[in-house]
Amino acid sequence: MIFSKPLLDRCISCGYCLPACPTYAMTGEEASSPRGRISLMRALETGELPEDDGTLAEQASFCLGCRACEPVCPAGVEYGNLLEQWRDHQWRGGQRPLQARLLMAAVARPWLLRLPGLVRRHARTAASAGGPSLMLGCAERALFPRVSRAVRTLVRGLAAPPRQGCCGALHAHNGDSAAGERMAKELGKTLPGTIVTTSGGCAAHLAAHLGRPRVREASEFFVEADVLPLGTLSVDGRPARVALQDSCHLRNGLGVWRQPRELIRAVAEYVELPSAAACCGAAGTYSILRPRDSARILAAKIDEIEAAGVDYVVAVNPGCLRQLRAGLRKRRSRVEAVHLAELLVIASKQVRPDRQTDLSESGS
CATH class of the missing domain: 3.40.50 (Rossmann fold)
Structure with a gap:
C-alpha cells in the first residue's frame, strides 16, 4: 500500500480546490490540480497506471506543495500528507532529484549546519534549561543570519543554542518523510521547551510531529509575548x-x-x-x-x-x-x-x- 486509504478516500472530487491551486491556474489542466493529482494517486494505488508513467512523475514534481487546497476543501482532505506519501514512493531510491539529494545530505549533518555560524554570526547562546528556544533554520544560518539576531534583539532571554540540527522539513517534502519525522523528534529533544521558529514551513512540520503546543512561529510568539514596538516606521x-x-x-x-x-x-x-x-x-x-x-x-x-x-x-x-x-x-x-x-x-x-x-x- 502506497497511500493511507482513509486519506485517499476522503476526496469527493468536488472541485473546490481547483481555483486555489497555482499550477492549475498556470495550465488549466485537470492533472495539474489537487483533484487531478489525487485521481493519479488512486490510479497508482490500484495499478491502473504503471509506476514509471510519465504523468505520475511530472505531476509529483510539478506540485508546489503549498497546501492552498486544504483550507477550501469541504471534505477536509489532508493533501500535504498525501503528497508526502506520493513522493516517498515516487522518489525512492535514485528517483529523487539530484539537487534535493545533495541538500538533504547537507542538512542531515549538524556539524555542517554549525559552520556558517563561525563566519556569518547568527544568534548563539547557551542552551535553555526548559524555557523557549529559537530554532536556527538551515538556510537562515548561512543566508540570513540577521534574522535570528533580530529575534534575540526583540526578545531578550530567548535561547539560541548552536548545537541543533535540521527540523527535517526538507526531507519530508522531498520523499523521505520517515527521516523527516526522526529529525523533528531529535530536534525536540535538543530544544526541550517551546520551540520558536522564524520559518513557517518548519513550524508546520514540527507541529505535526511534536504537537502544536510545543511550536510557535515567530509572529505568534511575538504577539503572545507582547513584542509590539511603539511608534511608526x-x-x-x-x-x-x-x-x-x-x-x-x-x-x-x-x-x-x-x-x-x-x-x-x-x-x-x-x-x-x-x-x-x-x-x-x-x-x-x-x-x-x-x-x-x-x-x-x-x-x-x-x-x-x-x-x-x-x-x-x-x-x-x-x-x-x-x-x-x-x-x-x-x-x-x-x-x-x-x-x-x-x-x-x-x-x-x-x-x-x-x-x-x-x-x-x-x-x-
Whole structure:
C-alpha cells in the first residue's frame, strides 16, 4: 500500500480546490490540480497506471506543495500528507532529484549546519534549561543570519543554542518523510521547551510531529509575548507602506496569518497584496528543482508588489525571503524584502531600549 486509504478516500472530487491551486491556474489542466493529482494517486494505488508513467512523475514534481487546497476543501482532505506519501514512493531510491539529494545530505549533518555560524554570526547562546528556544533554520544560518539576531534583539532571554540540527522539513517534502519525522523528534529533544521558529514551513512540520503546543512561529510568539514596538516606521517623513507575503505552510497548515498583519499594522501602514495568501513560487526546493515554473509564479507576484507602491514586503519564511529578494533585485526595484523580525527591529530603534521584551519579565 502506497497511500493511507482513509486519506485517499476522503476526496469527493468536488472541485473546490481547483481555483486555489497555482499550477492549475498556470495550465488549466485537470492533472495539474489537487483533484487531478489525487485521481493519479488512486490510479497508482490500484495499478491502473504503471509506476514509471510519465504523468505520475511530472505531476509529483510539478506540485508546489503549498497546501492552498486544504483550507477550501469541504471534505477536509489532508493533501500535504498525501503528497508526502506520493513522493516517498515516487522518489525512492535514485528517483529523487539530484539537487534535493545533495541538500538533504547537507542538512542531515549538524556539524555542517554549525559552520556558517563561525563566519556569518547568527544568534548563539547557551542552551535553555526548559524555557523557549529559537530554532536556527538551515538556510537562515548561512543566508540570513540577521534574522535570528533580530529575534534575540526583540526578545531578550530567548535561547539560541548552536548545537541543533535540521527540523527535517526538507526531507519530508522531498520523499523521505520517515527521516523527516526522526529529525523533528531529535530536534525536540535538543530544544526541550517551546520551540520558536522564524520559518513557517518548519513550524508546520514540527507541529505535526511534536504537537502544536510545543511550536510557535515567530509572529505568534511575538504577539503572545507582547513584542509590539511603539511608534511608526517612517520613510521620507511618512508612515512606511508595508506588504506581506504569507508562508503557505504557516497559513494553510497552521492557520497563522492574522498575527504577522497585526504586528505590521502596529508599526506601519499595512497594504494587503491581492495574492498575499498565494504561493510566491519558492516552495522549499521547488525554485531549485523547477526554476522556470517558479519564475513564472514569482513574476506575477513582483508585478503586484510593484503596483502596490510599498516600501517593504515582509516574509515569514526564509525561502520566500530569498525568492522575493531575487525577483525584486532582477527588476531593480526600490522595494526591500525583509523578514518580519527585521522589520520590527528597524521599528524598535524608534523606541526606548527598555521597551524590548525580557522573557523573565513577560512570563513567557
